[in-house]
Amino acid sequence: xxxxxxxxxxxxxxxxxxxxxxxxxxxxxxxxxxxxxxxxxxxxxxxxxxxxxxxxxxxxxxxxxxxxxxxxxxxxxxxxxxxxxxxxxxxxxxxxxxxxxxxxxxxxxxxxxxxxxxxxxxxxxxxxxxxxxxxxxxxxxxxxxxxxxxxxxxxxxxxxxxxxxxxxxxxxxxxxxxxxxxxxxxxxxxxxxxx
Numbered sequence: 001x002x003x004x005x006x007x008x009x010x011x012x013x014x015x016x017x018x019x020x021x022x023x024x025x026x027x028x029x030x031x032x033x034x035x036x037x038x039x040x041x042x043x044x045x046x047x048x049x050x051x052x053x054x055x056x057x058x059x060x061x062x063x064x065x066x067x068x069x070x071x072x073x074x075x076x077x078x079x080x081x082x083x084x085x086x087x088x089x090x091x092x093x094x095x096x097x098x099x100x101x102x103x104x105x106x107x108x109x110x111x112x113x114x115x116x117x118x119x120x121x122x123x124x125x126x127x128x129x130x131x132x133x134x135x136x137x138x139x140x141x142x143x144x145x146x147x148x149x150x151x152x153x154x155x156x157x158x159x160x161x162x163x164x165x166x167x168x169x170x171x172x173x174x175x176x177x178x179x180x181x182x183x184x185x186x187x188x189x190x191x192x193x194x195x
Contacts, residue, residue, distance in 0.1 A: 002173070004032035007192045009179040011035030012043035013156060016163035020079070023170035031172040034194070038176040040160070050156030053095045054119035055147055057110045062117040069150040072159075079166045086162035089155040094121075094147030096133075104142040111145050120148040 006022055008015045011033040019031050040046050052069055056062050071078060076085035099107040107123070114121045124144045129136060132146075168174060181193035 002032060002175075003030065004173075005030045006032070007179075007189070008033045009192070011038075011164070011174055012040060013045040013160040013163065016160050016167055019167035019172040019174075020163045020170065023167055023172050024078075027170070029171075031167070033167070033172055033174045034177045034179050034192070035174060036176070036178040038174070040157070045156050045160045048156050049153070050159065051095075051151075051153040053147060053151045054117075055095055055097055055110065055114060055121055055145055055151070057106075057113060059113060059117050062114055062119055066117065066119060066150060072154065075162070079162045081165055081169045086158060086165070087155075088158045088162060090152060091154070092149060092152040094149070094151045096147075097145045098129075098141055099143050099145075100140055101142045107143060107145055114145075120150060122146045122148055 006029060008018050008031065011019075012035070015033055015035065019033050022029055022031050037043060052065055052072070054062055054065050054069070056065065072088065072090045075088060075090075079086050097107060097110075111121055111123045122145070124132065124146060126138050126141055126143065129138050129141060129144050164174065178195040179192050180195050182189055183191040183193070
């Protein structure tokens with residue numbers, strides 16, 4: 001029987017990131033990660049088109065995404081192991097959200113929230129869209145919002161493996177296993193049953 005302070009069920013990108021942050025924030029914490037498919041060939045992470053954007057409608061999502069961008073920009077400070085800095089292929093290119101007359105008010109309201117959080121997003125009218133993107137059909141557009149910095153795409157598998165590698169270096173244990181049950185006493189988890 002393995003004893004752990006924290007058991008994470010599912011060891012793809014989210015599970016590996018959770019293990020890293022727990023171990024980094026609280027050294028000595030016994031973190032056990034269970035992953036049914038250690039090849040990761042069937043997980044959502046390896047099948048995703050990984051991207052990051054700041055253009056959301058709620059401050060919480062915007063701030064969380066901005067944290068993610070800064071983390072990626074300084075990945076070597078966080079996830080390097082023995083001086084080896086992971087390469088996750090982060091490419092900063094902005095998202096472009098477009099609106100017709102019917103959606104312009106929502107686009108403008110979202111832009112105000114984004115700018116209020118410090119996101120670098122430009123609001124463009126039809127003429128600005130035509131000038132910046134001459135290939136874009138703009139006849140039915142009233143405007144657009146373009147991320148100027150911090151948005152883009154990356155290699156999700158590489159990021160997952162970087163989190164995993166660093167979490168292991170900080171003491172997290174990874175086990176190929178399927179969780180089939182959780183025992184509790186009140187609010188406290190006392191055991192995780194494996195297949």
